[in-house]
Amino acid sequence: MSLLFTVGESSVTGPRPRNEDYVAVVTPAASQLAIKGALMLVADGVSGGAGGAEAAEMTARTISADYYATPDTWTIQHALDKVVQAANLWVLSQARKHSRMAGMATTLSMLVLRGQRYVLAHVGDTRIYRLREQCLEQLTTDHVWDRPDMRHVLKRAVGLDDQLNVDYAEGLLQRDDVYAIVSDGVWAALGNAGIHKALMLYHSPQMIAEYLTAQALEKGSQDNASAVVISIEHIGEDHLTDMLADAHSLPLPAKLTVGSQIDGFTVTRIIHDARLNILYQVRNSTGQLFVLKTLQPARADDKDSCEALLNEEWLAKRVVSQCVPQVLPLTREQRSALYYVMTWHEGATLQQRLDAGHYFTCNGVANIGQDLLRGLSMLHRLNIVHRDIKPANIHIGSDNRLRILDLGVALNATLPMPEQMENPGTPSFMAPELFDGKVADRQADIYAAGVTLYHLLTRKYPYGEIEPFQSPRFGEPIRPSRYRPEIPGWLENIILKAIARKPADRFETAEEMLLALEHGELKPIVIPRTPLIARARLVKWQWLAIILLCTNLLLIYLLLVS
The missing domain is CATH 3.60.40.10 (PPM-type phosphatase domain)
Known part of the structure; x- marks a missing residue:
């Protein structure tokens, strides 16, 4: 009520x-x-x-x-x-x-x-x-x-x-x-x-x-x-989704096949069939293509998952920008099942391009970085933290526009998010502080953007690949120029600043990182070198001091007995 x-x-x-x-x-x-x-x-x-x-x-x-x-x-x-x-x-x-x-x-x-x-x-x-x-x-x-x-x-x-x-x-x-x-x-x-x-x-x-x-x-x-x-x-x-109470009563659609119809949409392709979600390419009566997103039929009794889909639709509707796909404003009366529909764009994700063997140039990655940071800054101004920035969620359309995909685990203070896994996202792109239980914020998105640019250039990860449920230890990142010596110093420094272990050492905002990419070599940023004692972590120096002390005591003993 x-x-x-x-x-x-x-x-x-x-x-x-x-x-x-x-x-x-x-x-x-x-x-x-x-x-x-x-x-x-x-x-x-x-x-x-x-x-x-x-x-x-x-x-x-x-x-x-x-x-x-x-x-x-x-x-x-x-x-x-x-x-x-x-x-x-x-x-x-x-x-x-x-x-x-x-x-x-x-x-x-x-x-x-x-x-x-x-x-x-x-x-x-x-x-x-x-x-x-x-x-x-x-x-x-x-x-x-x-x-x-x-x-x-x-x-x-x-x-x-x-x-x-x-x-x-x-x-x-x-x-x-x-x-x-x-x-x-x-x-x-x-x-x-x-x-x-x-x-x-x-x-x-x-x-x-x-x-x-x-x-x-x-x-x-x-x-x-x-x-x-x-x-x-x-x-x-x-609870915000109580105003969508009617949508809660909608059943999940049965699994659709190519040629199936639902509420005036005809399925033309199954784009993604995962453990939780299914994405279909659909065509409406006028021949226009869209993407229909719903849950697996087995999730019909999973209230949290249904609520998360409604929240995702609500959030996506309020992001009116060329940087994200736009949601079709369907009313309750126009839907017989629980799903939402968004615009379809020809093209491929960055991950699909990597899998196809595409070679990303340094200038190309810098341009992708600028478009990505523009999209991130727009989301952050709306108080939205994406939490899963990675090549698979970044789409380059045939119109050469970059779009950020999948707000499924996005964080926004307005939405009462249902219970989710402790650290939603892809481990290799997650900031170090998230593994200590800290809630993701804008700094975590900036870190993921930096890892994404690093991965596009090198196909490697700065701290090594991290497997799910692993408790990683973060040392010094490997400089991308070790894999590709032609990477200019200004671009390498931007990436290294974005992927710094400590949030305070990263860019403060997405706009700041965007400006650094736009200025490029005209205003290069400088990354201060970490002191040796800091790189070695103090514990190692303590052990070294103990070994030296023991050696000196042994030498003194040998000197006395001789």
Whole structure:
């Protein structure tokens, strides 16, 4: 069941000449609610500051619109931070551009509700309260100076500084929780006791919001008074694929053969038949070719595998780029079985080219590296870690475009990934830290990209081939120029930096590695040589010292007895 809640809002001008508060409530449709959640906020223009009302309104409007335009693959906090920082820069630019707006700024308190959780973002002295089981709790901290004569002066607000530090927090929702976002014109007049009383007084959030603002003015508030009140009626499922509940009920298709038909698609070829997945080349009624991906029929009762396929489809749909195959937007009604369909591209994977005996030149590998890093940087900007970069998952089409294949084990914070093997991926392309149990990150993808380029040039692996379930030990990588002396030094150094044992010694981002490949020999990078003591690992030197000590003692003994 989806998250259910009711909202009430009220904003009154009071004795001020105009209302510098701004209230925004966005409750999207059910599908968007499951992904992005509902957003509520109160912004309070800085009192006495020129343009305070404009700062509050434009900040609230910008955030309310831009938050829902951020990629679905971003976490709520990451998306909020991006739009809040952009709003802060906009307010600053307006203040610098128009002298009459100098000093414009606004406080901001936001609450996003999704599934079973809430995420709050806060800067300034507006407040967010929660009433749970009749106990009131203030969830935010006022950003004001801790001096009696300066408690009305803000330390932080949107539009005060180039670098805005925003407080973020999250927690679990409970049924019958009541949340209140109020401006200082409300909480300063009523105090916590007055707010507690108001939240307990009515069941209707709208009545509570109106009561809060009315009571604030009655108690003598000299400021604008604004309140948003949210009552949680039923918490949702904290699982993204619950919005695809209908798809869960779809059966897996029986094993198809060439000529078989399913939902208007005709199978023309079996591309890949593995232990878990099957990929078919299919043709639609207009003759266009696609790739249909599904699970082996034996996996029909494997809930985790079915869920992983749904998650993979959801993720792939949100990667709109020439660097990956695009997923066909099929609705539940257009499918009679559990599968998804993506675009077909003539060509071959890099592994297929290697198997066919293709010889990769140094310039060719450098160009492949640039295209691969462009694709990786695009995935990383969407907070997607591929986790299985290797020649078999990199496709070069007949249009000479490189496409990254298979998001089956990709990691994204938005998706609740089902249980998988401890280190999904191909061992020889996996970063050393993954064998110690660390979760894959962007650095692991950069490492795999470096090993891929190394393998294309040499058909070898820098640390030797690693078999499944092996616990490898990583020493110094073999330089690719040992196998191919013609490899230029600048390209070798880029590869060696990408495959460094320690993540800190690798490129920080895919974009940094891409720039290094684009600059090439014009701006070659330098790989510092590892000191001998580090290459030998300290333990070896300790043993050497012991042997030398024993030798010296033996020599002293022989000298004494002679």
